Amino acid sequence: MSILHSILTHRASLAVFSAVSLCVAGASAQLNTGVPPELKGVDIIEHLDAKLPLDIVFTNEAGQPVRLGEYFKRERPVVLQIGYMKCPMLCGLVLNGAVDAFTELDWSIGNEYEVICISIDPSETADLARAKKEGYVAVYGRPGAAQGFHLLTGNAGASKAVADAVGFEYRRQEDGEFAHAAAIFVITPDGRIGRYIYGTKFDPAHLRMALLEASQGKIGTTLDRFILWCHMYDPNAGSYVVAAMRVMQIAGVVTLAVVGGGLLYFWRRERHQHHARHGSMTLGASHSRASI
Numbered sequence: 001m002s003i004l005h006s007i008l009t010h011r012a013s014l015a016v017f018s019a020v021s022l023c024v025a026g027a028s029a030q031l032n033t034g035v036p037p038e039l040k041g042v043d044i045i046e047h048l049d050a051k052l053p054l055d056i057v058f059t060n061e062a063g064q065p066v067r068l069g070e071y072f073k074r075e076r077p078v079v080l081q082i083g084y085m086k087c088p089m090l091c092g093l094v095l096n097g098a099v100d101a102f103t104e105l106d107w108s109i110g111n112e113y114e115v116i117c118i119s120i121d122p123s124e125t126a127d128l129a130r131a132k133k134e135g136y137v138a139v140y141g142r143p144g145a146a147q148g149f150h151l152l153t154g155n156a157g158a159s160k161a162v163a164d165a166v167g168f169e170y171r172r173q174e175d176g177e178f179a180h181a182a183a184i185f186v187i188t189p190d191g192r193i194g195r196y197i198y199g200t201k202f203d204p205a206h207l208r209m210a211l212l213e214a215s216q217g218k219i220g221t222t223l224d225r226f227i228l229w230c231h232m233y234d235p236n237a238g239s240y241v242v243a244a245m246r247v248m249q250i251a252g253v254v255t256l257a258v259v260g261g262g263l264l265y266f267w268r269r270e271r272h273q274h275h276a277r278h279g280s281m282t283l284g285a286s287h288s289r290a291s292i
Contacts, residue, residue: 042179044196045167052080052191053161058118058152061130068162069191071114071150077194077214078114078187079207082159082168084121084178085132085151093200094182099136104204109140110148113211120163120170120178122156129153166193186210 054069071078081098083091095117102109109115119129129151137146163170170180184202186195194214197207 039179041169041171042181043167043169044181044183044198045169046193046196047165047167048193048196050165050193052165052187052193054191056154056158056161058154058158059126059129061126061133061151063126066152068116068152071116072187072189072191074114075189076113076148077189077211078116079211080162080166080185080187081115081117082120082163082166082185083117083180084119085124085128086121088177090180090182090200094184095136097200097202098184099140101202101204101207102140105208107208107211108142108144108148110144110146113215114148115150117151118159118162119151119153120156120159120180122154122159124153126153166196186214188214188216 052068054067054072056068057065058068060066079098079102081091081095083094085091098115102115107113133146133149133151137149140149166185168180168183168185170178172178181198182200183196183198185193186197186207188194195210197210
């Protein structure tokens with residue numbers, strides 16, 4: 001799992017894999033393969049807008065069977081994390097980083113959005129899930145979070161079906177641990193994949209934009225929606241960037257408004273002056289006739 005700590009972004013480059021190979025073996029023959037054997041089949045292939053298998057049944061922290069779709073009936077976006085609770089390093093880093101970002105948001109788990117963590121290890125139990133959940137809810141520290149924070153276990157087929165849907169490729173190693181990449185997934189309220197956010201540290205502003213986008217404006221303020229409209233997601237940067245065209249549109253509208261307002265001001269001023277001059281002339285003519 002220490003090797004996996006280096007895989008913090010989508011589709012780790014061959015350069016990274018080659019560096020790992022150097023550390024592991026140092027043989028030129030292994031360098032030619034590019035990918036160490038223990039990392040083959042480990043990747044994230046984005047399936048944006050694909051639908052999750054919401055009919056899949058898992059076991060919740062109370063030991064009760066539950067359909068995945070039950071967590072998508074509240075018309076809230078969902079942050080999905082896939083890993084396993086006994087993971088010695090990477091999964092804890094991902095989930096800790098996510099909780100850190102959650103605490104920076106003014107939106108709350110269980111109110112504006114849900115969090116679902118799915119274990120890929122079929123040997124993990126509801127008791128373990130309950131203990132892990134209690135710890136994270138305590139760290140998060142906001143009332144009502146327990147109703148929106150869900151740790152699910154189940155058979156290998158159930159977790160594999162969800163992992164396949166989001167393109168989360170992993171494999172079990174000889175020592176029993178799982179090799180996998182680091183990411184969280186933002187899911188729309190109807191169960192479609194909205195965004196992939198990679199790494200173990202997550203920018204709260206980026207996460208907020210992804211949740212707002214996934215909710216289709218159902219959460220957040222008018223200002224939030226305006227800010228989202230001014231941004232677009234850049235897959236190369238892996239974050240939201242200012243949309244130059246939209247900023248230019250806003251600048252154009254503001255310019256037209258200023259010019260139009262200025263023209264209207266001068267037109268009204270001229271009209272007022274014209275009426276004033278016409279009134280003075282009329283009053284003068286009336287006085288002349290009165291004198292005659």
